[in-house]
Amino acid sequence: MSALTTRPSSPVPSGASPSRADAAPVLLRLDRVTRVHGTGAGEVRALDAISLDVGPGELVAVMGPSGSGKSTLLNLAGCLDTATDGTVVVGGVDVASLDARGRAALRRRHVGFVFQDFNLVPALTAVENVSLPRELDGVPVRSARAEATAALAAVGLDDLADRFPDDMSGGQRQRVAIARAIVGPRRLLLADEPTGALDSVTGEAVMRVLRERVDAGAAGLLVTHDARHAAWADRTVFLKDGRLVDSTGRRAEPADLLDRDSASGDESGATR
Ligand SMILES: Nc1ncnc2c1ncn2[C@@H]1O[C@H](COP(=O)(O)OP(=O)(O)OP(=O)(O)O)[C@@H](O)[C@H]1O
Numbered sequence: 001m002s003a004l005t006t007r008p009s010s011p012v013p014s015g016a017s018p019s020r021a022d023a024a025p026v027l028l029r030l031d032r033v034t035r036v037h038g039t040g041a042g043e044v045r046a047l048d049a050i051s052l053d054v055g056p057g058e059l060v061a062v063m064g065p066s067g068s069g070k071s072t073l074l075n076l077a078g079c080l081d082t083a084t085d086g087t088v089v090v091g092g093v094d095v096a097s098l099d100a101r102g103r104a105a106l107r108r109r110h111v112g113f114v115f116q117d118f119n120l121v122p123a124l125t126a127v128e129n130v131s132l133p134r135e136l137d138g139v140p141v142r143s144a145r146a147e148a149t150a151a152l153a154a155v156g157l158d159d160l161a162d163r164f165p166d167d168m169s170g171g172q173r174q175r176v177a178i179a180r181a182i183v184g185p186r187r188l189l190l191a192d193e194p195t196g197a198l199d200s201v202t203g204e205a206v207m208r209v210l211r212e213r214v215d216a217g218a219a220g221l222l223v224t225h226d227a228r229h230a231a232w233a234d235r236t237v238f239l240k241d242g243r244l245v246d247s248t249g250r251r252a253e254p255a256d257l258l259d260r261d262s263a264s265g266d267e268s269g270a271t272r
Pocket residue numbers: 037038044045046064065066067068069070071072073
């Protein structure tokens with residue numbers, strides 16, 4: 001495990017509470033991952049030797065300016081893209097060992113995405129939206145619906161299962177999107193500005209749901225520009241020009257990575 005993943009004040013591996021330390025496999029591991037986009041003069045080193053582990057029960061916030069590599073990081077973690085160099089392990093599987101079909105299967109099995117704009121299908125009810133990825137995965141409709149109902153209950157929306165997205169508030173739609181991300185066995189949650197389209201009160205409520213899912217055993221990677229939302233994470237990593245840096249912009253050394261207590265979000269007054 002990379003030393004970068006160890007919390008400065010913690011005697012146990014990254015993200016694991018002492019009680020969970022022994023049982024906590026890493027759901028996402030990036031080991032010296034580099035991603036170069038383009039070729040020749042147009043070459044961009046979007047990520048440069050990034051190492052990061054995220055385990056069950058751990059929510060990691062990713063912050064950084066536009067173009068610093070946040071989306072590239074999420075795409076690699078979500079098996080939508082492959083590294084130029086280094087190793088990406090999702091759910092214990094080295095992504096480089098898989099072809100496109102294998103990566104898609106790994107993604108469906110392990111990864112749930114939560115996007116800023118929800119990406120719900122308007123013609124489908126909440127429960128149909130949530131069960132759709134499982135049905136596409138070959139799970140029988142009855143089982144997929146049962147899983148979807150459980151996922152909706154987990155985000156407090158079981159009473160709105162038959163409602164269409166257009167008849168829901170923004171926060172309710174985003175909770176459906178979270179339910180869709182966690183339905184079935186998937187436990188790696190990748191969220192890209194999931195509260196961006198929401199007012200602050202609703203955004204906080206969505207963060208609380210994300211946090212609860214992580215506390216229930218998922219691993220989460222949250223891209224955000226908002227320190228109040230980063231304060232919900234166990235730790236925050238900062239990207240700059242494709243590199244992990246500390247909050248002052250220096251290249252991160254292990255002791256520089258911030259845990260939740262010292263992250264800037266704590267100064268924002270955000271509460272859990
Ligand atoms: N497909 C691509 N081809 C060429 N360059 C790319 C490609 N995708 C990303 N880049 C470049 O890689 C760098 C990192 O981009 P990325 O989208 O990961 O940043 P980001 O931090 O997510 O930015 P934003 O906050 O604006 O979404 C940028 O310089 C970007 O222009």
